[in-house]
Amino acid sequence: MAERRSWSLGSALRGMFTRERIDEQTWEDLEDALITADFGPDITDEILDHLRSEVARLGTDDPRDLKRMLRETIEDRLAKFDPTLKLSARPAVTLVVGVNGVGKTTTIGKFARFLRNFNRTVVVGAADTFRAAAVEQLDTWAMRADVRIVRPQHFGQDPASVAYQTVETAMRDGIEMVVIDTAGRLQTKAGLMDELTKIHRVIEKLTPVAEVLLVLDATTGQNGVMQAEAFIEHAGVTGLVITKLDGSAKGGFVLAVQERTGLPIKLIGTGEGINDLTGFTPHVFAEQLLADA
Numbered sequence: 001m002a003e004r005r006s007w008s009l010g011s012a013l014r015g016m017f018t019r020e021r022i023d024e025q026t027w028e029d030l031e032d033a034l035i036t037a038d039f040g041p042d043i044t045d046e047i048l049d050h051l052r053s054e055v056a057r058l059g060t061d062d063p064r065d066l067k068r069m070l071r072e073t074i075e076d077r078l079a080k081f082d083p084t085l086k087l088s089a090r091p092a093v094t095l096v097v098g099v100n101g102v103g104k105t106t107t108i109g110k111f112a113r114f115l116r117n118f119n120r121t122v123v124v125g126a127a128d129t130f131r132a133a134a135v136e137q138l139d140t141w142a143m144r145a146d147v148r149i150v151r152p153q154h155f156g157q158d159p160a161s162v163a164y165q166t167v168e169t170a171m172r173d174g175i176e177m178v179v180i181d182t183a184g185r186l187q188t189k190a191g192l193m194d195e196l197t198k199i200h201r202v203i204e205k206l207t208p209v210a211e212v213l214l215v216l217d218a219t220t221g222q223n224g225v226m227q228a229e230a231f232i233e234h235a236g237v238t239g240l241v242i243t244k245l246d247g248s249a250k251g252g253f254v255l256a257v258q259e260r261t262g263l264p265i266k267l268i269g270t271g272e273g274i275n276d277l278t279g280f281t282p283h284v285f286a287e288q289l290l291a292d293a
């Protein structure tokens, strides 16, 4: 039997697809399940309208057909975005951004290990220089992932200069991947965005930035997207990392967040362990979402 995931629709849909036929109760239960899973009211309505018309077109009243169509609809919508990480440059520089507490540092540790598992050499840069704890935490993760780290030389060093030194180290020593941690909070949003713009500009004196990954916490769902609005508007984000999916009942958030932001999900975090990060595959995700329904 498939392993039950907290974000799976299985418990919400339990029994629905083993009933004898599709009836009004089926549609009501399906609507409740999609709303509970944080698909949001608009996407829920669109999916239901689409499924109703498909059921009518095929002339079926078999709930198993409905389950298959639901999975295909979700997969088709998820697949409208390209989840591929664009890391062919050498070095390939990834900036990781997002508000504090969403799992940014943990994600960088997991991502460093993810890249090491593909036999890539990696250096991480601790450009969140005003929080000593952030540097220490990143150091611990770098050790666990068995990758190098460039730390600030002193407290509060210009984050852009740490980012620059990290890329410089990679170029000098032939390291393939650079992953840079950034601050999640400053006195003002404008200050934070200026800092990120500066980091970007300074790195690009050496080499283009390959990816800017915005980390979002699945347990905060759509509210988390609102908190990250400034990053989406100003930070040149190229992809999303969704963390804490393991503790979330909001599997639908994954679809809603791509459609709402227009940004592809490139990685998902499913636990606190170093190996709990995977690439995002729409087919697999849609299957898992409905695995035990």
Ligand SMILES: Nc1nc2c(ncn2[C@@H]2O[C@H](COP(=O)(O)OP(=O)(O)OP(=O)(O)O)[C@@H](O)[C@H]2O)c(=O)[nH]1
Binding pocket: 099, 100, 101, 102, 103, 104, 105, 106, 107, 134, 137, 184, 243, 244, 245, 246, 247, 269, 270, 271, 272, 276
């Ligand atoms: N269950 C679960 N917990 C996670 C995941 N990713 C991160 N966490 C936890 O979330 C908490 C915050 O993670 P951090 O990496 O410290 O988050 P941050 O965004 O760097 O936050 P600051 O260090 O405060 O800036 C930690 O307790 C992590 O163990 C995940 O995918 N699943």
